[in-house]
Amino acid sequence: MSTSSVSKGCFVFKPSSKKRKRAVGIGEYFVEGCAESEYGKERFSTCQRLWEKIKTDTELLQDELNKKMLDSLIDFIKKCTLNFQSGSEDWASLMRASEIPTAALVLGVNVPDHDMTFQSLSDVLQQSVTPFAVSVQAKECAALKNLMQKVLERLMGVGVSAEDDDDDDDSGIHVPQKVSCTISALCRWYKAITNKQHKFPGKTANYVSHSPPVVVIFKDFEAFDPRILQDFILICSRYIHELPLIFIFGIATSPSTIQHMLPHSVSSLLCIELFQSLSCTQHLATVIDKLILTSQFPFKLSAKDLHVLVSIFLYHDFSVRNFVKGLQLALLEHFYSQPLSVLCCEKGKALDYVQKFSHQDVEMVRHLPSFMRYVETKDPQEQIQLLSSDDHVKEVCQKFLKDLRKYHKNYYPILRCLYSLTSSLPKYPLGRQIRELYISCLEKNVWETNEYESAMQLLRLLAKDEIVAALRKCVDILKPSETKQMKSTLEHLEQYIVRFEQLDGMSIETLCGEEVISPGKELQKKTDLYHLQKTLLEMKGSRRTKKMSPFELLRNEALDFIDGLVRSHLTPPETQPLNEVCYYSSSGVLRRHLNATPRTSIQTALGHPFFYLKNESLKTDTGTVSSAAPDICIVYKLHLECGRLINLYDWLEAYATVTSAAEGKDPDSEDYGKVDELRHARFIQAVSELEFLGFVKSTKQKTDHVARLTWGGC
Template sequence: MATSSVSKGCFVFKPASKKRKRVVGAEDYFVDGGEDSGYGKERFSICKRLWEKINTDTEVLQDELNKKMLDSLLEFIKKYTTSFESRADDWASLMRASEIPTAALVLGVNVPDHDMTFQSLTDLLKESVTPFAVSLQAKECSALKNLMQRVLERLMGVGVLLEEYEEDPGMSLAQKRVSCSINALCQWYKTVVKKHIVKSPGKKSSLSASPPIVLIFKDFEAFNPRILQDFILICSRYIQELPLIFVFGIATSPSTIQHMLPHSVSSLLCIELFQSLSCTQHLATVIDKLIVTSEFPFKLSGKVLQVLVSIFLYHDFSVRNFVKGLQLALLEHFHSQPLSVLCCEKRDALHYAEKLSHQDVELIRQLPSFMRFVEAQEPQEQVQLLTSDEHVKTVCQKLLKDLRKYHKNYYPILRCLHTLTSSLPKYPLGKQIRELHISCLEKNIWETNEYESAMQLLRLLAKDELVSTLRKCADILKSGNTKKTRSALEQLEDYFIKFEQLDNLSADNLDEEEATSQKDLQIKTDLFQLQKTLLEMETRRSKKISPFEVLRNEALDVFDDLVRSHLIPPETQPLYEVCYYSFSGVLRRHLNATPRTSIQTALNHPFYYLQNENLKTDTGMVSNAAPDICIAYKLHLECGRLINLFDWLEAYATVASAAEGKDPDSDEYGKVDEVKHARFIQAVSELEFLGFVKSTKQKTDHVARLTWGGC
């Protein structure tokens, strides 16, 4: 559109009518092929509810696990706050004139989880102790002035004027900046405390009259030691005017404080140590509440759970990242499995099963577990299952109920077996319940050598130890709400009565045996006859099984039968695919990224990422139309340990000339001009940045190759 006019003017052109772009919601990605045959929106809704439940439960668990430590930390801060307010004589006894109360919070190496702990601490402080709680990180405190600036800005809520900047006289009152000094902080604090006393002289508040200033150093080890030393020295001069309290977040060991701060500085701190629970205990609690339970409908296969646990143990020890992996598995399951709409509460699952479409019924018939179920039925039943959709829906509802009963029996028996074997020497079935759970998911646990050795050790337990362990199992079975668990509990109660009856009988039997032995030994005999008598007595004792041993074997046989009946792998249950996510390879690829492999794939096969038809080539070849870095990478693979830059440049220029379509017989073909030289230098710089080559002092015009082979 163009307009010619002698005078200037304003012209309005209506835009061409365009189709309004459809906004795609998250639930639309769960719908396959534009048809809602797989209950895409319902699956998304169920997935979202379970996702929110995971988040809520993990936050509650985190608060419960840290409650004891945080309560102790709050008491520590309140103690020094009260002392500062009273200005009593015991103030000097609690800390010397220049000492700063410091809490050394040892949280462990699971750094990604520390944010949740510090957030909980900050919230508790602001609720019950002080509104002046500031969190600091090393990356934002590269110098002392930056550290002071962050503290003042977050406390005072205004900008801070650094020395190299001058205040603009045109600033409004709200935009005024204060000088970056501890003296300015003192003046501000006195003003705030006075206002607080004037506003509420007679009112009782949960906050103290002179609230302390709590400075939380989240990653203490990452701070520059020199900056910390100077900051502590400055603060110690003002401790009588400012109620400062430090909290050091330590990931490694409390000795880090002595390593980073000299004695002249650390002596200015009144340090008290606070230890959090280990990350393995956190993980055990999360697995106990979210995975080893029948209340949570979504399940993980043994291999998937092993991937998540391996990443936790060998990479970061982060429970937070473990939960994110669990959420990723949840999302993948509901996105890739159309029948996951049945992975929900019992009432909703039966409702969706009753309304399955013909396409969904066909998907059920294609499930491996359902195919095995059909093969085990009578011929007439097989015909019904393969031809009648309504019959499949009815059977599907029954199978979902059976699957729920299987889980209600599986988890109590699993906990009982773990209780029995977790204290055995060398832990034949694992020390943590997750190890036993993974073994039960993958194979018949009673067919393993570890199970046999565990049962042999259990048959050697003393009476007191056995009875106490069985009572723990009885408490677990009480939580079960099935006929099988109630029946097992009744059997255990009978054995407890029998064990108590043994206490009275064992003493009488022991007296009779001793009397018989004494009579045998009192008979006058020679040395040979005495030896023979002793051997007969020993043989008689070894062959005779005591009543306790009989009861012990019977009680353990009850548990052995329960294990063989209820701890069978979930793959044997029809429709287990509805609840279990088993694609461990997909999860490993998402969570265990291999950047070098991805980079080499992109450089060797640029079509894989760029999807440009001109980049399609045979295996081992790179198109001359590929990006410069791909061409340079392919050429460097043909060189040895040292690469001559001039030879590399000439080879690159030849390929670049072919890409430009120049005649191979012309003089311009393969000639290095300024543009090609600049492109080559950029490609080599990028390869050096990625770690494929580096400069070397052996030869000035060469670079050293750092990797070998491609993907």
Template sequence: MSETSSVSKGCFVFKSSSKKRKRHGGVDGYLVDDDGDDNGRDRFRICQKLMDTVQMHIEEIQDQLNKKVLDNLVEFIKKHEHCYSSDVWRQRASEIPTAALMLGVNVPDHAMTFRSLCNLLQDSVTRFVVSVHAKDCAAVKLLIQRVLDQLMGKGVSLDEELEDDAAVPQRTQCAMSTLCQWYKTVPKKCALVSPERREHSKNKDLPRRMPIVVIFKDFEAFNSQVLQDFILICSRYSQELPFIFIFGIATSPSAIQHRLSHSVSSLLCIEVFHSLSCTQHLASVFDQLILTSQFPFKLSSRAIQVLLGIFLYHDFSVQNFVKGLQLSMLEHFNSQPLSVLCCQKREALLCAKTLSQQNVERIRHLPSFMRYVETQEPQVQVQLLTSDEHVKEVCQKLLKKLHKYHKNYYPILQCLHALTSSLPKCPLGKHLRELHVSCIEKNVWETEEYASAMQLLRILAKDELVAALRNCADILKSASTKRMQNVLKQVEDFVDKLEELECNFTQDPPGDDVILSGMDYQRRTDLFQLQKNLLEKESRRTKKMSPFEILQNQVLQFIDDLVREYLTPAELQPLSEVCYYSSSGVLRQRLNAAPRMSIQAALSHPFYYLQKEALKTNAGTVSSTAPDICIIYKLHLECGRLINLYDWLEAFVTVISAAEDKDQSSDEYGEYDSLKHARFIQAVSEMEFLGFVKSTKQKTDHVARLTWGGC
């Protein structure tokens, strides 16, 4: 007892130094700056709110895009569910209904689609839904085991009285006969458990014929023999077990022919279902999430190009694109203290009123705010540089202007895209995101593509121009600003004036200057002279513009004025740094990982990873206390294309002998025993596994080097 009391008396508390960075508890503590800024909690709260908004919108978009194909799959299963209780199924009992779901090459997005499909089927069609992966089903026994585990587990969990050891199959009982016995008993008991099911199941045969849906999520990855054996087994039991298969295919329907033989595929009644492409999915994400004024966080043109490059050239995954967007949000709120203003308009104005002196000083150092100060009068400049209260008032006005800019920018952007997206060769881009990148990067009206688009708009027929203007009117109807409503009225007036015209142009009666003289008519066979006369008379003739051409020029001039007024680059707007994330280099470094460079840096400079003072060396030298693979790596940098294993071993033993403090003049220095030999072999094997060397047939005692250079 005395020892315990003495230990308790030896506990003391030491206060940390005030100069050290104050760390808040929780995740929001990481958003606190080194200089003592205390808006980390607010930034974390705003960032978390935006994260939840993004996730909610992504799920809604996913449900909207997959609704059609999922509804078709449900109808397909319901149709065959009714057939199972009729004579048609008994006549074609050997054929298993199969849905080939074409999902595309965006494999990371398939998980969300299958999750929605399973939930929809369990809620509206059948409780017996099984989803299997190829990695878990390397053999037929494992595949049957997965199916039985998921099915019989669901059946037992519906009623607590059924949860006994006898109802759960052991691995030795995993056979289709066990599933048949379970299917004959469980649906009858389950139909009496829920009163709702008792009311809806007026047909007593419905629970007995409830289909068993097996979803193969990655059909191409399954072993062909495993699939064929499983289908043959299921076909033998098709009269007792109403199976329905769903194949998740990423490539094309021909994958079924490549994976299954004709005798096996003839046992399937296949129907193909196509989902929307990943590019259409990405366009929906852009239109409803990024290109909208309701979402305060914005991406610069370079950041968008980095995310689009990863999407188009790597995985076509919308989910990974969204993760990149979320990473951009985290980086923005972590690196920019003024991101506390990156929120909805009302909340941003309240935050602007309570800005700290430090954040006011940060606003003064923003490039966009400095440009704004330079455009003001000298007296106003002095107030902006000296008075914090005046900066807060101006900041509120600029935030209102920034939000108004976004509300006017996106409708005009969509109108310009509606006018130019159907033009030949799509000079301003086929997708809205391409036009958006061009507009926020530079003055789009100064580009050659914009001039080409305006020239092509001048040759549109009246019907085409009216249809394009009607699309613009539909877009402007959803705009909320008064200015956009005035633009809508002007567009509708142009549509009414164009519809009043009887034809696209009025043709003037031919005059004397157009009718060829008798001499010209006699020389009509002389093509050169005829062309010369026509060009001379056409040059002397003054063409009179038709009413359609006059009205068309007015429409194009009106569109050009809107573009120049509202589609200015975002970086020219004051306080744009508050909402726009532009660190494309950081984003590329985080998402486009370079594993080989990281491995080379770790092997060349192990001190920065292991934090051992003994590993500090000068450039080009090898530390004898470094890990074996680091020594092997640095030694192989001194070799050419082929490396002699014996010389490599001798150099390795020489280096590690220096760590044992042996005398260099002794006979034992540089000699290797079985332990050193084993360490060398293990290190070389690790180098081969990492892809730095490989065995070669040119010389048996040599290895070939696969990389050049180093860190």
């Protein structure tokens, strides 16, 4: 519906009688978009349950890792507020020269993770220390009055006027009067609210005192304007005798930032204490250990996908939060694109789903690469059964699912044992972090690598106390295991430890495997040059054929046992049938969604508009663009055919020719390729957009030319 009128007006249109399309929920969209929707609801519910588990476990890990730091910070705040009970005298005696207690909270460069830390800090403050805790960010404090206004509004819960004069309301209607934007107004409000609470002490029973502190948290300290911070600190220092203020600076880089941003005259007004959080790499190691290196979590990542997530973490943002988001994205993609992901759940449910599989589901199982490899290894009679009998395939699938769970229960304890043995070796041949060893084990047979051979050679040089300490660590790792293989392995390792300890009572001669003879006895006899040479050669040969000591034999036996465990339990997941049920292996999708390349996306959109617009008229051969494409696409394609400098008039004429063909005009007509005002305006707009995107720029070499900033074809 449209109207044509030269005057402004209000036009009323009756709503259409057609029913509006009902909004589709997330679950319905997931089910409708699944490749096979027979188990779409079950897949969505399982995906949602695992998604919530990832989120909950991550928050709990974050709280546990920050607990020590937050406890120290809370103790610091409580200590600063103990003397502010009944007046300002005790507080003034505590604070030298009007110093404001300040906590410098160094959180690291992983800025996206800071919100979780500050949220935990605010919750703890609200629960046990003070109800007067506010947080401010630099983007909302462009001036001092904005900072004052935000602090007062969030503390008082009422509107704050940044103007000095209050407007009078003569309408007779009661309107809550705004508070002036000053610290003195905050002091008056604080005294009024604390005196009121004194009459009802039960309301403040959870806090450390009846005069709780006022805590101001600067989340991104480095991003604030230094002048705004200086003025705010100077103003607050004048009221420290009346108001128990405490500052918390969230610092991402270094504590020296405070001295760089604040002059000595201002920083001397702060009583600063430093608090350091754990590094983001330690956070990541804990998250990987609890969410990925465990058999309790059925969803797994392939080596390439895990490598993509770790690379984004190490080379882009150091954000554990974004790493977890990438893990959640992989989880969603897996359950959305893999029909058999319905089996990526608890053991009992998975076995029930297999029993209810239809013929179509069984056919999907037969087309799995791992199942096809399994069929190729069987005799012809068994192959016929696997390819023709659905019931037989269901029985085999149930066995595969059980074996896959046993594989994971044995895999991770042996992986941790191997890491504990090799993590202290020189130059870390198998990696400094367990995630590096895990990726190597996922990619290939780790025992076939040169790094593994180097690690085993170094392990065969360990002293007795070192090898015993390493075996004790392995015993501690295997104790929680419940499988028969791990219990048997635990018993063998304990026996090796006992046998090593029994070597303490042996003599030095026995441990060395030979009698201790002075090497100079044979050489002290008088002899000629021939006999001397013969004696030296015999001594050299005896060294080569020296018998191994009992300790060396036992050490080699123990390491051979561990080597056998590695070869039997650390095989890559691709060797396990039905591994596609649990393992997500689409690293390209993760890289495309998480590691954005805006320049490539823009060039794809301009050179191949059908990729985004999905208009059939825009389909063309490779290297060409349709004349019906948007103006900016046509202009972009034409500029690729030019040199370093582009003549604007020639460019405009070429554009007019292409658009005339799109309008269906006769090439022999006079108007074909003619530049009119409309085409000229459209062309100028398209060129301006290209200049904004950084493809061309104006140049002073020639006034009617622009310089091209790209090279090559589309």
